[in-house]
Amino acid sequence: MSIFPAKGVWWNEPVEKSEVLWVSIAFLWAMIMFFMMPYWHFAGEQNLSNEAYKISPDAFVEKTENFAAKYTVREDAATGIPVVAPPAGSDVYIFGRTFEWWPMLELEQDKSYRFHISSADYMHGFSLLPENINLQIIPDYEMVLTITPTSSGEFSIVCNEFCGIGHHNMVGKIFVK
Amino acid sequence: MANFRTCPDTGFKIDLQADKLIKWNAVTAVVFLLVGGLFGLLVALTRWPAVHLLDADLFYLALTAHGLDVLLVWIIFFEMALLYFTSAILLNSRLAMPKVGWLGYVLMLVGALITNVAVLQGNSTVMFTSYVPLQAEPHFYLGIILFAVGALLGCAVFFGTLYIAKKERTYEGSIPLVTFGAMTAAIIAVFTIATGAVILIPTMLWSMDIGLIDRVDGLVYRIVWWGMGHSSQQINVAAQIACWYAIAAILFGAKPLSEKVSRTAFLMYILFLQLASAHHLLVDPGLSSEYKIFNTSYALYLAVLGSMIHGLTVPGAIEAAQRKKGFNNGLFEWLAKAPWGNPVFSGMALSVVLFGFLGGITGVIMGTEQLNIIMHNTMYVPGHFHGTVVVGTTLAFMAISYWIVPTLWQKEMVMPGLAKWQPYLFGLGMGAAAIFMMGAGTLGVPRRHWDIAFADSAIGHVFPEAANLMMGLAGVSAVVGSLGALIFILNMVGTILWGKAKVPAPASAEPTPAETPSAATSYGGAGTMAVPGTFVLAMVFLTTFVLYYFVNWKYLAGVWGLS
Structure with missing residues (x-):
């Protein structure tokens, strides 16, 4: 329970499948969002200059x-x-x-x-x-x-x-x- | 020597000094919620075009006070209470340096009062952000600095208590996840306060006009100030998520799906989120695109990943606990059979959902380099952060108050009937206000603006009628939300002052924390219990996120060419 100390080797417990899947999907989404910004500098018409x-x-x-x-x-x-x-x-x-x-x-x-x-x-x-x-x-x-x-x-x-x-x-x- | 009492509800050993400090900090927080909330109501009633309550100077004054009193004072006083609670009480330890804790409390209170006086005197109408070269009276900055020093002392007491508890072996294993979340908040707080000192002390010296500092660069001010201003929101997120986990544990006996994953997600906040202040400066001159992209993607998105993880694991932990209890039918029986009439639960559930959909998604979109162009400083911005700190943080703090106050004071709530409705009234009212503000923002309505009808102006701009409608609806919703806040405050103050003493009940309808460890293994995660319902909800969230994200790129593609 989250309000009691974590005992034993909690850091070595297996992670449940849906959690692994969600973390992977979320990470992929973060990568797509990262990609969009440099992409728009090449493909988009609305970018601020650095000047x-x-x-x-x-x-x-x-x-x-x-x-x-x-x-x-x-x-x-x-x-x-x-x-x-x-x-x-x-x-x-x-x-x-x-x-x-x-x-x-x-x-x-x-x-x-x-x-x-x-x-x-x-x-x-x-x-x-x-x-x-x-x-x-x-x-x-x-x-x-x-x-x-x-x-x-x-x-x-x-x-x-x-x-x-x-x-x-x-x-x-x-x-x- | 520390004296203890035993909590009749939970069996926790409570250091009497910690007990008092928690109570005083929490009560002070609620008082400032009332003050700051009233200023907020005045702001809302002025921006509601049909009401337009205050004069311009009073409006800007009220807006300055509103930001300071709720965003800073209410939230941080409450966080101090949470820090003492999650250290001394959850670890069954004595509180380290209680006198320092009291000194911190007094400094925070005096600081908050000084800054409020400065604002009310009328010569410090500089908004919460106090961007130079707008200048406030020196005591405006002094009050904030004192408040911050007090909060820093509170963090020191928290870390000291962690040290003592470890040394005196008051617990076995690793600190609870909730305490770990609070520790995340405290670590970010130290960074935040240090950054605040770097900018506010020179600014105060500049405002004193004593020849030490004769100018403060505007861009430098914005970069450093947001190192504090944004990071302090990360304190809130960490504290609010710690509350979510705590409530899941208290009400359901829920264990995190995986301690490892949840703790790593908190760690991501420390590593990345406080770096992300540049997303406030995406349309500022003099910063390169490379820096903006690095800061908003590498730093911000990995922290966003942390939040998306918590967004799955908090409801996931509840689903796993409910399924173990036998609510195992279909995808959502566990959710349907949750105690929706209990404000501790409904407040937390609304906080999770509204924070994610209203605060989280919009924050990431606004923090995208180019998308910020069509949102910066419009009403979209306050819409977004009412989605984070109001229906996220404040609602989470309200939810846990419904448990902490009756438990710590050992009193019955004075208005249990109204309490059932309060989270809905406040959460949905303020949530709607946030949505309408964002709607107005997409039509270009500026934030921090007294009159979008430009009645006193030689020339004006005619906003579409929909903009006035949005601002009106935001006003109506804010009134509903304010009513919810008022009910909360009356209920809390009433309970503390006039609540009937609790009769110790041998059997409670909800499992008390002390009973539950036997429900499963006493350590680690929820095992391999699958959480299909939560996963489906998470995919609904992601779909909304993706669609709304690309809709905004489409909007952007329609505006004038910029290069």
Whole structure:
């Protein structure tokens, strides 16, 4: 019994068949799950890159402002945040700051963009909806990944990492044409 | 000199100091379950869109307090009681260093109070995770550190008692499986607390702003903090599974199918599970895929294997015991004839099933490198861990309380009728809440978010109506579950304060542990008794797991290209 000491040579007792079978099946399943991750790096279209850089928030904000200055097409009426339309295939910069995503982006469907994402202050959660793509954004780190919008319309970036009392007001926009 | 009494129900020799420490730790745990549970109810009532109870600042405050009080304080106080119980009492030994045990208790209590005060003062609304550079008041961190030191002392008393029992030969053979499980929990606890010290002490110094530390790196914080944050969940899993085995033994006289396999499964937790904290960082910048895959597969999956083994062996042990008693018809007579009206059993059975299906499967899927992209920080995450720590750990602790409290205090339960329903109310209520939270998460609803209607925001996002429905249903279910928790708390407190003294009953309906060793050989496993019913249930579990796993890959394949 499990609440009494185990006496004798319990470590040498034979293991019942169904238990051996279950352990084998479970181990096999663990191996399949292990295999799926490297497999998806070759066969799948949704993998995060390993590329990231350390950068001070000020430097990143400056890079983003330079990027916005080049490609701004209009201002969002409700927030005054610039809407930036970078050429397909180019580098795109965006950062989170209490409590906004800056700037807004206008992208073309089925074109790839090299995104650089960081934070100007606290940690933020980059949750691209309704796609449901979620990234952890950490100040001092510039995350780089290539994003290819495969659908069009208006998309929101909701912050899903608590960043302060106004966190729930933090929404950004990506428009895909 | 240690003084003892003999338990009239079980015949165990009980060190009076251990007796007192168990009682105080357990009662304190239940009080914090009440406090933390109330904060949780407020959170649930705020995230229920139609109710939206609290203001934003109070909501985030309540959410911080909820996480700390239930995830840390309730669970770890209860685990201290379990450590003393599984060492001193199960080994018939005196408790080592009872004064250290009391010091630990006081430190934990003072620490918990300090952190609660810090949160309630309003300047430490940083969530349970307190990610830098969000900054809490220094005493927020100090309270957690004191609490952890107290828990470390409790572990020292546990190890000391194991040593004394061995040296004074209070038992023959190897320590019981349940004690082995508790030892697993205690070993992981030492690792957890050490990791916590590595991150929380510098963070406290940083928050004091005295020039010693002027910044804490966010990514380093997350890596080290989760070394504590995730490992502490492994303490819970080990402790909860020890409770499962204990209940199987107490109610059915069940012996593990194989001591060797069950102990190896516990050992896997020590070796692998505490390495797996990286599955919280799968979408963080600056970590390589190789590291993520290594950490989530090699480390995590071998520990998952441990859990899958326990998932078979706990019900398997019960099946073997029931079949020996003659419930041998068909695949499931042993299960149908189990005492479903006894909260000790029903709580444990629900804990096994809900932990596996709701907490286990979803945890592995979320911990898959690429699948995490479509779940990270959505409501799927709290859905998952309410499937582990609430309907898994907390329900298991409730179940064993229905046995420990009447036995240790020698009192009759004050509300035995309600107790029969309580595990169903709590388990199914919170289980449903977990499912609806996960449903909302698949629609992208963020966790830790005051208002998904974005009423105060210049621009917003329109969630599908189903998301609001899910959040509403999660709220309703959480209220039902909270009612279940309240009944448990009232029953426990009522029994301790006003319960009638137990009349020693010569013949109990259920076999008491002291009588059962003669049922079979006194050592080792359940022999070669086949457990076909359990095996079928395990295959149902595996099938669900496999299907749901690949469904999520299908979801992932539909989102924008990322590389």
